[in-house]
Amino acid sequence: MGNVFGGFGGGSGGLSLSNGGTDVFLDVLTLAVSDLARDAWDFRFAALLALQDQSVMGRGAVGFDLEEIDWGTAPAERARAKGFVVRVVDLALRRHRWDELGYEPPFAEGYLRRFRAMVSAFGVEAFEPAEAVRRHGDGVFPGPDGAAVASCVPHRVLSALPYWDGCRFCHSAAGQEP
Numbered sequence: 001m002g003n004v005f006g007g008f009g010g011g012s013g014g015l016s017l018s019n020g021g022t023d024v025f026l027d028v029l030t031l032a033v034s035d036l037a038r039d040a041w042d043f044r045f046a047a048l049l050a051l052q053d054q055s056v057m058g059r060g061a062v063g064f065d066l067e068e069i070d071w072g073t074a075p076a077e078r079a080r081a082k083g084f085v086v087r088v089v090d091l092a093l094r095r096h097r098w099d100e101l102g103y104e105p106p107f108a109e110g111y112l113r114r115f116r117a118m119v120s121a122f123g124v125e126a127f128e129p130a131e132a133v134r135r136h137g138d139g140v141f142p143g144p145d146g147a148a149v150a151s152c153v154p155h156r157v158l159s160a161l162p163y164w165d166g167c168r169f170c171h172s173a174a175g176q177e178p
Contacts, residue, residue: 014118017111021107021111022052023168023172024105024107024108024111025108025111025112025115026049026052026168027101027105027168027169028092028096028098028101028105028108028112029049029088029089029092029112030046030049030050030157030168030169031092031096031097031098031100031101031157032088032089032091032092032096032097033045033046033049033088034046034151034157035091035096035097036084036087036088036091039084041072041077041080041081041084042084044070044141044143045069045081045084045085045088048069048140048141050168066118066119066122068140068141069081069140069141070141070143082119082122085119086116086119086120089112089115089116089119090116092108092112093109093112093113093116154169154170157169
């Protein structure tokens, strides 16, 4: 991840975005993950997205690699987690709640399609569970105690409490409610 772009890596591919592209990508994923999260792992993934807030962390200072996520140790856990991320992306691709953004995200579909391909290609069979266990707790992927369980009432999305008050939409430069 560089200082100018947000980066989202996975296996042999990656998704490098401008600062504005990173905000758009995370905005549309946040809307989708907030409405789909049901299980403990889902809320951990939601927290990972919530913590990628450039308004708090700094422009160009956010991003993650798929390898940094604790997908689980058993094949069924990994398949379920991967399926959840694909469902989140698919919901975002259906323009879920985009009308609440206050802007038209013209390149979001392309970002989402690329990310979906990265997640889909991220092989469960090639994944080494010992690596996930080793990485767990390194601060990249929130542990069970760091799951996003607080909701921003005005924006109806999961927030990064207790790390900071408000959600990514509260912190946005525009300050507009979706």
